[in-house]
Amino acid sequence: MKSLKELFRIGHGPSSSHTMAPAEAAEIFKKRFPDAPFYEVTLYGSLAATGKGHFTDQAIIKHLAPGTTEIVWNPDTVLPFHPNGMLFKAFDKEHRELGKAVFYSTGGGALSEEGVKDQSEERYPFKNMQEIISYCREEGIPLWEVVRRFDHEDIMEYLEKIAIQMEQSIETGLMADGVLPGGLRLARKARNVYLKSRSLRQDILRTGMISAYSYAVAEENASLGIVVTAPTCGSCGVVPSVLRYCRETRPLSRREELHALATAGLVGNVVKQNGSISGAEVGCQGEIGVACAMASAAAAAIFGGTVPQIEYAAEIGLEHFLGLTCDPVMGLVQIPCIERNAIAANRAVVSAEMALLSDGVHFISFDTVVQTMLQTGKDMPSLYRETSEGGLSRFAKIK
Numbered sequence: 001m002k003s004l005k006e007l008f009r010i011g012h013g014p015s016s017s018h019t020m021a022p023a024e025a026a027e028i029f030k031k032r033f034p035d036a037p038f039y040e041v042t043l044y045g046s047l048a049a050t051g052k053g054h055f056t057d058q059a060i061i062k063h064l065a066p067g068t069t070e071i072v073w074n075p076d077t078v079l080p081f082h083p084n085g086m087l088f089k090a091f092d093k094e095h096r097e098l099g100k101a102v103f104y105s106t107g108g109g110a111l112s113e114e115g116v117k118d119q120s121e122e123r124y125p126f127k128n129m130q131e132i133i134s135y136c137r138e139e140g141i142p143l144w145e146v147v148r149r150f151d152h153e154d155i156m157e158y159l160e161k162i163a164i165q166m167e168q169s170i171e172t173g174l175m176a177d178g179v180l181p182g183g184l185r186l187a188r189k190a191r192n193v194y195l196k197s198r199s200l201r202q203d204i205l206r207t208g209m210i211s212a213y214s215y216a217v218a219e220e221n222a223s224l225g226i227v228v229t230a231p232t233c234g235s236c237g238v239v240p241s242v243l244r245y246c247r248e249t250r251p252l253s254r255r256e257e258l259h260a261l262a263t264a265g266l267v268g269n270v271v272k273q274n275g276s277i278s279g280a281e282v283g284c285q286g287e288i289g290v291a292c293a294m295a296s297a298a299a300a301a302i303f304g305g306t307v308p309q310i311e312y313a314a315e316i317g318l319e320h321f322l323g324l325t326c327d328p329v330m331g332l333v334q335i336p337c338i339e340r341n342a343i344a345a346n347r348a349v350v351s352a353e354m355a356l357l358s359d360g361v362h363f364i365s366f367d368t369v370v371q372t373m374l375q376t377g378k379d380m381p382s383l384y385r386e387t388s389e390g391g392l393s394r395f396a397k398i399k
């Protein structure tokens with residue numbers, strides 16, 4: 001397992017796999033051929049199918065400028081390693097090829113290059129959640145302490161930066177009005193839900209506040225604002241809103257909040273290692289489902305859950321999103337994505353409460369759910385894996 005620095009990344013929305021990683025690939029390629037006047041970038045599979053709605057072309061063109069870039073859309077070809085493949089080519093002014101490279105966007109903003117060995121370091125000596133739990137039991141430590149022991153020395157300072165950006169995305173989103181970019185003309189609703197919620201009865205207040213915070217971040221993401229991948233851009237509203245809700249409803253020190261964030265990160269890391277957080281690979285269960293599991297674990301840690309109860313909370317959070325398809329209307333990270341963030345955040349708090357009401361003993365382990373999620377994703381037709389060919393994207397009537 002790698003550092004949490006590779007899970008939580010700060011960057012521009014709307015998509016970690018379709019915007020952030022392609023932008024980074026363009027930056028790397030540009031450094032190799034900085035003076036090339038022409039570039040050609042072929043997008044394959046899911047990147048081509050939903051790249052326009054996810055602004056993939058704009059992100060690439062911007063990073064290869066001032067060179068002229070032609071984007072070739074090839075949704076029908078899927079490269080063998082991953083559904084999100086990209087072929088970059090650079091040309092001189094006589095249109096002779098100077099060089100090329102194939103990159104894959106593997107989910108959550110992560111990038112890999114064909115023929116290049118992954119340089120990033122393995123930091124955690126665990127294969128799955130079960131091994132982490134056994135280690136915690138032997139050492140008598142909570143889950144966050146595993147992060148402190150095995151991740152980079154400055155990981156807590158890094159998580160503090162992440163927490164600050166998460167909060168900033170909520171604040172910016174709560175102050176914004178107007179319609180989201182991309183053609184659906186979907187109006188932002190975070191501010192309105194927030195204002196209304198303040199005068200609601202206690203039971204509805206919770207739904208209102210958690211939803212307002214999730215909308216705020218997801219709407220910022222949809223408008224290409226700055227967010228944190230948790231685990232992806234599409235699902236970036238879930239963890240921040242649950243953390244803010246917890247902070248507002250009980251005494252919670254910054255230290256405890258960072259411990260909860262570390263716990264959430266560990267859950268996301270296990271999925272990254274043994275499952276997938278790529279909508280193009282396993283559908284939305286890998287994005288919203290995993291975000292819900294991370295936020296459930298964070299909330300359970302804040303509520304004082306034991307290690308088995310926190311693992312149970314994460315398991316509940318993901319289990320009931322198994323099979324969730326990815327079907328963004330018009331390829332935009334708006335419908336159903338924004339509302340889905342709010343649903344998952346509300347569900348995360350309930351999952352944590354259910355786990356805390358138990359003794360932590362349960363039948364299905366988190367590792368089993370992760371394994372099931374990966375297999376379910378493999379069994380899903382590509383229609384439901386970020387291609388915008390099936391589901392809501394097929395049947396939604398655009399006004």
Ligand code: SF4
Binds near residue numbers: 235326
């Ligand atoms: S439906 Fe889910 S996986 Fe697909 S783009 Fe939206 S948030 Fe991401």
